[in-house]
Amino acid sequence: MNPFKYSDEQLSQREFMFAFPSVLIGVAILSLPSDVAKVTSFSDGWVSILLAGIIFTLLTILGLKLAALFPGKSFLTYTSFLISRPVAITISIILILLAIFTTAYSLRSVSFISQQYLFDQTPMEVLALAFLLVVIYAVSGSRAGIFRLNVLFLPIILLAFIFVVFFNIKWFEVNNLLPLFKSDISEYLHGIKNTFGAYGGFYLVLFYFTFINNPTKITRKIVFGMSIPIIFYIMIFFACIAVFGNAVTGNLTFPTIELAKRVDIPGAVLERIDALVFTIWIMAIFNTTTITLDIAVLLLTSIYKKVKKRIVVFILSPIVYYLSMFPQQINQVEVAGNFINIFHIFFTSLIIIGLFVIAKWRGVKNQGEK
Amino acid sequence: MRNNLIFFICFLSIMLSGCWDVINIEDRGFIIGSAIDLEDGTDDKKPEFKVTNQMVIPAGITSPTHGGGGNQKAFLNFTSKGRSVYRIDEEISALSSKTPFYEHLALLIISEDVAKIEHVFSNLLDTYIRDVNMRRGIKVIVSKGDAKKLLDFQPQEDKLPAIHIDQLLEHSSKQVGFLKPRRVGDIEEYHLRQVSYILPLLSVDENIEHKAGAIFHGLQDKMVGTFNEDEMQGFELMKTAAIEKVIDFTYKDHIFTLEVNNSKNKISVDPSNIDEIKITVDINIDGIIKESFGKIDVSNPSELKAIQKAVSEKVKSSIDHTIKKGQDELGADVFGIWQILETKHYDVWKKVRNDWEKGEYYYRKATFEVNVKTDIYSIGTSDKTD
Numbered sequence: 001m002n003p004f005k006y007s008d009e010q011l012s013q014r015e016f017m018f019a020f021p022s023v024l025i026g027v028a029i030l031s032l033p034s035d036v037a038k039v040t041s042f043s044d045g046w047v048s049i050l051l052a053g054i055i056f057t058l059l060t061i062l063g064l065k066l067a068a069l070f071p072g073k074s075f076l077t078y079t080s081f082l083i084s085r086p087v088a089i090t091i092s093i094i095l096i097l098l099a100i101f102t103t104a105y106s107l108r109s110v111s112f113i114s115q116q117y118l119f120d121q122t123p124m125e126v127l128a129l130a131f132l133l134v135v136i137y138a139v140s141g142s143r144a145g146i147f148r149l150n151v152l153f154l155p156i157i158l159l160a161f162i163f164v165v166f167f168n169i170k171w172f173e174v175n176n177l178l179p180l181f182k183s184d185i186s187e188y189l190h191g192i193k194n195t196f197g198a199y200g201g202f203y204l205v206l207f208y209f210t211f212i213n214n215p216t217k218i219t220r221k222i223v224f225g226m227s228i229p230i231i232f233y234i235m236i237f238f239a240c241i242a243v244f245g246n247a248v249t250g251n252l253t254f255p256t257i258e259l260a261k262r263v264d265i266p267g268a269v270l271e272r273i274d275a276l277v278f279t280i281w282i283m284a285i286f287n288t289t290t291i292t293l294d295i296a297v298l299l300l301t302s303i304y305k306k307v308k309k310r311i312v313v314f315i316l317s318p319i320v321y322y323l324s325m326f327p328q329q330i331n332q333v334e335v336a337g338n339f340i341n342i343f344h345i346f347f348t349s350l351i352i353i354g355l356f357v358i359a360k361w362r363g364v365k366n367q368g369e370k
Numbered sequence: 371m372r373n374n375l376i377f378f379i380c381f382l383s384i385m386l387s388g389c390w391d392v393i394n395i396e397d398r399g400f401i402i403g404s405a406i407d408l409e410d411g412t413d414d415k416k417p418e419f420k421v422t423n424q425m426v427i428p429a430g431i432t433s434p435t436h437g438g439g440g441n442q443k444a445f446l447n448f449t450s451k452g453r454s455v456y457r458i459d460e461e462i463s464a465l466s467s468k469t470p471f472y473e474h475l476a477l478l479i480i481s482e483d484v485a486k487i488e489h490v491f492s493n494l495l496d497t498y499i500r501d502v503n504m505r506r507g508i509k510v511i512v513s514k515g516d517a518k519k520l521l522d523f524q525p526q527e528d529k530l531p532a533i534h535i536d537q538l539l540e541h542s543s544k545q546v547g548f549l550k551p552r553r554v555g556d557i558e559e560y561h562l563r564q565v566s567y568i569l570p571l572l573s574v575d576e577n578i579e580h581k582a583g584a585i586f587h588g589l590q591d592k593m594v595g596t597f598n599e600d601e602m603q604g605f606e607l608m609k610t611a612a613i614e615k616v617i618d619f620t621y622k623d624h625i626f627t628l629e630v631n632n633s634k635n636k637i638s639v640d641p642s643n644i645d646e647i648k649i650t651v652d653i654n655i656d657g658i659i660k661e662s663f664g665k666i667d668v669s670n671p672s673e674l675k676a677i678q679k680a681v682s683e684k685v686k687s688s689i690d691h692t693i694k695k696g697q698d699e700l701g702a703d704v705f706g707i708w709q710i711l712e713t714k715h716y717d718v719w720k721k722v723r724n725d726w727e728k729g730e731y732y733y734r735k736a737t738f739e740v741n742v743k744t745d746i747y748s749i750g751t752s753d754k755t756d
Contacts, residue, residue, distance in 0.1 A: 117502055122390035178713040244555065247562040261505055262555070272473070 010213035013221050015147040019208070019291065020060070020225035022150035023201035025157060025232065026288035027109040027337075030254040030281070032233060033240035035194040038250040040187050043177040043241045046234045048191025053230030055192075056199040060226055061219055063202075063352040067209035068218075069364055075207050076302040082358050091351060092299045098344045099296035100316065102200065103289055104323035105337040107132060110285045112330060117257065118278060125325060131282075131289075132321055138290045139297060140313040143211065146290050153283045158232065160280040161256075164273070165239040167263040172242040197341045198233060201288065202226070203348035207295055293320065399425045399468030402445075403532025405479040405517035406494060409451050414487045419494075421458040422449040422518045424532050425466065431529055444529035447521055455497040472503045477532045478510045478554065479572075481517040485584060485593035492561045492591055498554050506555030509539060512584040512593065514573035523574045538580055539570060547606055547615050549583060564588040565709075566702035566727065568605070571596055587702045589727050595700045597692065604692030607685055608635060608651055608740075609705065616660070619684035621677050627661035628681055628746070639710045641718040647736040649707060655685065655744045674746060682742040693738045703733050 028035075036045035070078035079088035111128035119127065138146055183191075205222070209215065240255040243262060249255045260277040293316065300312045327333045401423045409418040430444030448465050452458040463470045478498060485491050498504050513520050521531050528534035542548040552569050560567045571582040583597040583605065597605060607615065615630040633655045640648040659677075696704055708726060711719040722732045 119389075119391045126390070175709055175713055179716045182716055245559050245563075248555065248559045251558070251562055258506060258555075262507060264507060 009142065009144050009211070011144060011147050011208065011211045013212060013214065013218055015144070015151055016208065016212050016218070017221040017225035018151045018154050019147055019204060020202065020222070021158075021228040021232070022154050022284070022287040023204055023291045024199055024226075024229040024288075025284050026198075026201070027106055027285060028198035028200075029161075029233070029236065029284070030113070030256045032195065032198045033237045033249050033255040034252050035197070036191050036237060037241060037246050037255075039190040039194060040246075041183045042179060042246050043238065044181060044183040044188070045191050045241070046237055047181075047183075048188050049195050049198075049233050049237060050230060051188070052192045052195040052199060053226065053233070056202050057223060057226040057230075059349055059352055060202045060205050060222055062356050063205040064209065064219060064222055066352060066356045066359060067206055068215060069359055070210075071215060072210055074210055074302045075299065079355060082355055082362070082364075089303060092303060094347065096296045096299045098340065098347065099292050099299070100320055101323065101336075101340045102344060103135075103293045103296070104320045104326075105333070105340055106285055106289045106292065107135075107320060107324040108327070108333050109337070110282060110289075111324075112333070113254070113257075114278065114282065118275065128321065128324055131286075132317060132324075135286065135289050135293060136313055136317045138286075139293050140310045143294065143298075146294060147208075149290070150287050153287055157280055157284045157287075158228070160277050161232070161236060164256075164260045164263060164277055165235055167265060167273075168239055168243050168259055171262060172239075173245070174242070176242050176245040177238070193342075195233070196345050197338070198229070200341050200345055201291070203352070204291060204295065206348075206352065207298055293317075393469055393471075397468055398471040399466050400474050401425055401470050401472050402474055402530060403477040403479065403521055403535075404475060405481070405513070405521045406455065406484055407481045407517050408483040408487075416453070417484070417487055417490055418451060418453055419455065419458065419484070420449055420451045420518070421455055421462070422447050422521055423459070423462050423470065424521050424530070425468070425470070426530065443524075445531065447518070449518065455494055456501075472501070473505065475504060475508050476536045478508050479513050479517040479520050479535075480510065481513050482515070482571075482584070482593065484517075485512050485586070488590065488592045491586070491593070495554060495557060495561070499558050504554070506553060506558070508554045509536060509551045510554060510557055511535070511539070511552075511570045511572050511580075514571055514582070519574050520572060520578070523578060525578070535572065535578065535580075538578060542580065547610050548581065549602065549606065550610070560586070560588065561591070564591075566704045568597065568704050585696070585700050585702050585704055587700070587727070594702060595695075597695070600688060601692045601695060604685075604688040604690075605696075605704070607633065607653060607655075608637070608689050608692070610635075617655075617657070617681065617684065619681050621680040624662065626659060626677065626680075628655075628657040628744075629660045630655055630657045631747075632656040637705070637707070637710060639707060639715060641711060641715045641722075644718060644722055644732060645735055647707075647711075647718075647722075647732060649736055649738045651689065651738065651740045653685065653689075653740070653742045655681065655742065657681070657744065657746055659746060678744040678746055681744040681746070685742045685744070686740050689740050689742075690738075693740070697734060697736070697738070701727065701731065701734060703727055707733065707736065 033045070036048055040048060067078075070081070076088055076092055079091060107128055110131055111124045115122065115124050115127055138149065212218065236256055236259070240249045240259055243259060244252065244255065252258050257274065260274040263273050265273070293313075296316055297309060297312050300316070301307060301309055327336060403424040405422040407420040407422070409420050412418040425446045425448065427442065427444055427446055430442040448462045450458045450461045450465065452461065459470065480491060480494070484494070495510075498508060499506070520535065523531050525531060525534040528537065539551040543550045549568060549570055552567070557567070565588040567586050567588070568583040569586065570580055571584040572578055572580045573582070581599040581602055583602045584593050585595045585597060586592065587594045603615070615633070617628045617630060619626055619628065633653060636652045638650050638652075640650070693705070696702060703726065708719070708723070711722070725731065726733050
């Protein structure tokens, strides 16, 4: 079973653009409406989702501008140039650890949730292993291949959830959405904080920019790519509030799953589409997990240039597996997951802003033109 | 090559072992209805329940074209008792040779006695909400008398009692404008928000009677009373846009029957004085006279006007009666006035919400004004019938 070799290891602009929604839409989509509804009144949570989305889109553009200053250079190369090699390596190692933890968290979540809803007899370890093996296979292959899989899966994922929302229209109650704009500022801010988990992954711009074959005029595409998850989240959020109301949405663990379970289409074949939605959701997690694991691999191979990529994957994956099975209770997973998510997002945001300021301060011109 | 072969064989041995969770469909016992009764002689502090689950026997459903087995019952009821529903369900699964499967559970029946004990109903419902295998679309009803009786009642037209009741509720709400079926998910919302609500109250005699309603008080978290058929009609005229509703009324000592073709209702709230919130209910009814027992010339305009007035008065008095019972006797805001306050007058609602159904009891202090307008646009094909 030799990995298939693509003729080019380059990404097109479109593949890069669709990586954002693919990576962003992940574990958090299931609980996002609940996390936001808990801290905001009525249907006001959409403001938080939108504001958080705008913040992260801006950060992504900033990261893009930073990476565009050094075309064809890897993350480690240009950070070493800006802030000396030892500091760059330290940052990279922290990022590698964070990527490993994030992958482990996704892995644990996907196996826990599918055990809860789909296979209640199968041990979680087996589910996690099966899922991880597929991820390993994807990551040890071609990098461009992962991105092309993203492009392939994304429409299916979006369609499945649009389908769920569409068939819930008959349960919509407009009264649940009213009154509008009754939350105060602190509630909105709290809501923004709770959406962070859903936007983790935007930082991939820092690592993959160098693989784009034609990186001109890409900003608009990035904005488009980032707006897909924002609109998608707002749609799901509104559907949950309209069907369940704010109080129930906030009280449910996974409102999005309940939304899928609420669908009942007459005729026996499609009466229960939740199983189908689950399968497709697992595809979304697959996208997220492969890219996060690949970030770890990419950074490691840029530090140790002599080590083969597949060796790195085979070293990392048992670690990921062990970490994912380490917490005993789901509460511990949640606490750890939240902490990793928030820390990851703050850390990467800080790096993007920090490096960008340093680059400007040192008056770095576009390095590609030298 | 040899390595690949070994790998392939290992791979096959994993894959061919099949699904870990497999349960063949023949081995599943589909539970379609559950009834919860109070065990005789238990006290309210530590109630003990009797749960009946209705399991489908597929052989009984299929039409006996090949002869034999035609008289087989299509369902089987298992009853067991205990303190927690989940525990009882586990015990019931030991009674049957099949694995109970709850995903197609359609109906949950709670007996009146269970519903009347404080907090018990919401605790019972927790099992049905929490379990990942149960759906939020399960319809919930209250039974007058034993809940089990409803599941034992073999209807003539359907083979499965639970499905019969399910269809009855669905049909009557769509065709006759009767109370929309309430589902587990809806009730969870009522409990979380601590608001009052109505559930259909069913009783079984020769047929299943399903026109009454059980009133639950949100804060007291128990069933506080009932609406009979007339009161429910007042409630439905006030709250739901009835599709086909029949109103009997008397005019000049004769009984008339009016079929409502279209009715519009609008409830508006004027909260300028919170100690006396004014609630105006405007109802417009369009209808056809279907039956008249009397020699009255209904084509005469002045007669028709008087008849319209008689209808309006009848509807008004029935709604007034319902409101009076709901407001004074039961003190439960089943009319959803809180929701109008919340969506349209949020600032006032913030002031009164903690004293809406308790303490200051602003709900009891509110005044209702009911205006009914009736239009009879058709009198059928004849003026007078002898």
